[in-house]
Amino acid sequence: MMREMTNREWEALSAYLDNELAPKERARLETRLKEDQDLHMALGELRRTRAILRSQPKMRAPRNFTLTPEMAGIRAQSRPASRAYPFFRLASALATIALVLVLVGDFFTAKPAAVATTRSSAPITAPLSPQEAQAATNAPPGMGGSSEQEPQGAVPENSAADQATQEPSMGVMAQSPLGTPEPSAQPLMSLAPNTQGTPLAELPAPAAKASPTETPAEAQAQVLQAQPAFEPTPTEVVRLAQPPESTRVPDLRYIEIGLAAVALLSGLAALYLRRMGNT
Amino acid sequence: MDEAALIQDALHGDLDAFNRLVLAYQDMVYYQAYRMMGEPQGAEDATQEAFVSAFRKLKSYRGGSFKAWLLRIVTNACYDELRRQKRRPTTPLEPLDADDEEIESPNWLADDSESPEEAAARAELNEAIQNCLADLPEDFRAAVVLVDLQGLDYSEAAQAIGKPLGTIKSRLARARSRLRDCLQGFWELLPAAFRLVEESET
Numbered sequence: 355m356m357r358e359m360t361n362r363e364w365e366a367l368s369a370y371l372d373n374e375l376a377p378k379e380r381a382r383l384e385t386r387l388k389e390d391q392d393l394h395m396a397l398g399e400l401r402r403t404r405a406i407l408r409s410q411p412k413m414r415a416p417r418n419f420t421l422t423p424e425m426a427g428i429r430a431q432s433r434p435a436s437r438a439y440p441f442f443r444l445a446s447a448l449a450t451i452a453l454v455l456v457l458v459g460d461f462f463t464a465k466p467a468a469v470a471t472t473r474s475s476a477p478i479t480a481p482l483s484p485q486e487a488q489a490a491t492n493a494p495p496g497m498g499g500s501s502e503q504e505p506q507g508a509v510p511e512n513s514a515a516d517q518a519t520q521e522p523s524m525g526v527m528a529q530s531p532l533g534t535p536e537p538s539a540q541p542l543m544s545l546a547p548n549t550q551g552t553p554l555a556e557l558p559a560p561a562a563k564a565s566p567t568e569t570p571a572e573a574q575a576q577v578l579q580a581q582p583a584f585e586p587t588p589t590e591v592v593r594l595a596q597p598p599e600s601t602r603v604p605d606l607r608y609i610e611i612g613l614a615a616v617a618l619l620s621g622l623a624a625l626y627l628r629r630m631g632n633t
Numbered sequence: 634m635d636e637a638a639l640i641q642d643a644l645h646g647d648l649d650a651f652n653r654l655v656l657a658y659q660d661m662v663y664y665q666a667y668r669m670m671g672e673p674q675g676a677e678d679a680t681q682e683a684f685v686s687a688f689r690k691l692k693s694y695r696g697g698s699f700k701a702w703l704l705r706i707v708t709n710a711c712y713d714e715l716r717r718q719k720r721r722p723t724t725p726l727e728p729l730d731a732d733d734e735e736i737e738s739p740n741w742l743a744d745d746s747e748s749p750e751e752a753a754a755r756a757e758l759n760e761a762i763q764n765c766l767a768d769l770p771e772d773f774r775a776a777v778v779l780v781d782l783q784g785l786d787y788s789e790a791a792q793a794i795g796k797p798l799g800t801i802k803s804r805l806a807r808a809r810s811r812l813r814d815c816l817q818g819f820w821e822l823l824p825a826a827f828r829l830v831e832e833s834e835t
Contacts, residue, residue, distance in 0.1 A: 361807060368806035372780070374787055402820075403813040407781035410759060415663035416673065419684050420652040426688050428648060 357392045367397050371404055442624035449617035456613060460606045636699055644691050651691070655684050658700065661783065662707045668778040669711035671767045679714045683707035701785065701792035708775050708793060715771060758819065765815035769808055776801055777808035 359367070366383050369375045375383065387394050634657060642650035662683055667676035683706045694702050766774050772794075779790040780801070791801045 359810070361803070364810040365803050365806040368809050369802055372787065374802065399813050399817075400809055403809055403816060404781055406758065406816065407762065407777065407812070408784070410762065410782060412660065412782075413664045413667055415659040415680070416677065418656065419659045419663070419680050420655045421648060421684060421688055423648060425681075425685050426648050426651070428646065 356395050359393070359396050363393065363396070364400070367393070367400050368404075370397070371401055439624055439627040442620045442627065446617050446621035446624055449613050449620060453610060453613035453617055456606065456609050460610065463606075640691070640694065640699065643688070648688075651688050654699075658703055659684075661700065662703055665704055665707050665778060665783060666711055668763075668766060668782055669708065669771075669774060670714065671763055675714055675718070679707060679710045682714070683710040686710065698789050698792055701789045704779060704783065704785070704793040705795055708779075711775075712771060761816060761819040762812075765812050768815060769811060773804050773808035773811065776804035777812065780805050781809070 366375065366379065370380065370383055387397060634653065636654070636657075639650045639654050643654065659680065663676060663680045666679040666683070667673065670676045670679060683703070687703060687706050690706070766778070769777070775794055776790065779785045779793050780787070785793065787798055787801055787805075790805075791798045794801060794804075
């Protein structure tokens with residue numbers, strides 16, 4: 355029974371068979387082979403193994419493995435087309451980016467408009483009443499005993515204001531008879547044709563009875579008071595907010611549609627060129 | 634065949650030039666794949682994969698033995714394929730017996746000078762070799778196939794596995810010693826083939 359060889363010994367024997375040992379190592383191994391029977395036997399078996407392996411006929415390929423252009427990933431005659439391809443690809447990408455930016459911008463600019471519209475719809479009566487209350491509290495300094503009338507005036511005002519918001523013309527028509535006794539109330543009516551006009555027109559009425567001389571000055575005071583109240587009226591805010599919105603939005607829509615069209619068409623052109631290039 | 638010129642042309646995208654190289658080397662590449670994979674279908678897949686990747690990686694060829702460079706690519710393709718097979722092991726639809734092996738690889742028997750007995754013995758020996766090769770670790774198998782079955786010298790084989798000369802030396806020695814153990818049982822069973830080998834060696 356042959357002793358087990360070490361890996362080092364197998365390596366030396368194997369390299370010896372292939373004539374890959376350095377002359378010194380080779381001489382040393384040959385000396386050992388003469389003395390060591392097991393080593394000699396191992397060499398014989400290794401030689402036989404190597405001979406069996408080397409005796410095996412080589413195999414022929416069962417078919418040809420030549421590559422088709424598709425397998426090689428070659429684009430046939432794509433040179434002229436491929437020059438325009440990067441342009442369209444870039445155009446499509448840029449248009450898409452621009453479209454996204456415009457959409458984001460549109461989204462953020464559309465937000466305040468949405469707030470304005472919500473303000474115009476629901477709480478129209480709520481902002482009205484504080485302003486009317488303010489107008490009512492501002493009024494007393496000018497006129498002595500009208501404090502009693504204020505709450506009375508304020509109560510129907512609210513209902514009148516509600517009516518006015520629903521049917522502005524009807525509201526003004528209904529209130530105007532109250533305002534007519536005082537001629538100075540007329541310009542007020544014309545200045546404030548909205549719901550705000552009703553309390554102003556109503557208030558001078560008792561004042562006119564008390565002292566007609568005071569009325570022009572008082573009416574002026576009313577006008578002065580009415581004007582600051584005039585500007586921030588919610589209905590006016592809606593009216594101010596809406597026109598710019600309605601002018602800006604179509605512009606953005608046109609830009610968005612245009613950019614989307616550019617992105618889509620240049621993308622399709624790039625895709626077409628690429629397909630043409632591949633075939 | 635001017636190999637260098639064909640490689641140059643192929644580098645410039647000339648697929649015909651590359652295909653001439655394919656035709657020149659496909660037997661060798663397929664044989665490497667067959668010995669690594671142990672079955673024809675996997676060998677075909679690995680061979681095709683190797684040529685496709687050789688065409689794509691042609692720029693990375695830095696001179697030297699083109700044969701060794703190709704063998705390296707196919708050996709790596711086999712490693713990949715074997716790893717894939719290990720991940721999702723498949724059972725063959727019909728187990729291959731000795732007859733199937735003969736039908737699928739008629740090239741092995743294409744030696745008219747052999748008697749039917751010798752041919753049978755050779756086929757049996759071949760099967761034994763393939764079984765023993767399959768038992769080897771992949772690195773050892775690649776080394777012994779490159780040197781003893783493909784006939785590469787050490788430096789070419791080292792190039793083909795992308796490792797230093799010492800690595801191919803030790804892997805080859807260990808593969809041979811294991812094959813010696815594995816084939817020992819067949820030596821007595823295969824007197825004719827064995828004798829042929831012995832005679833040709835001495």
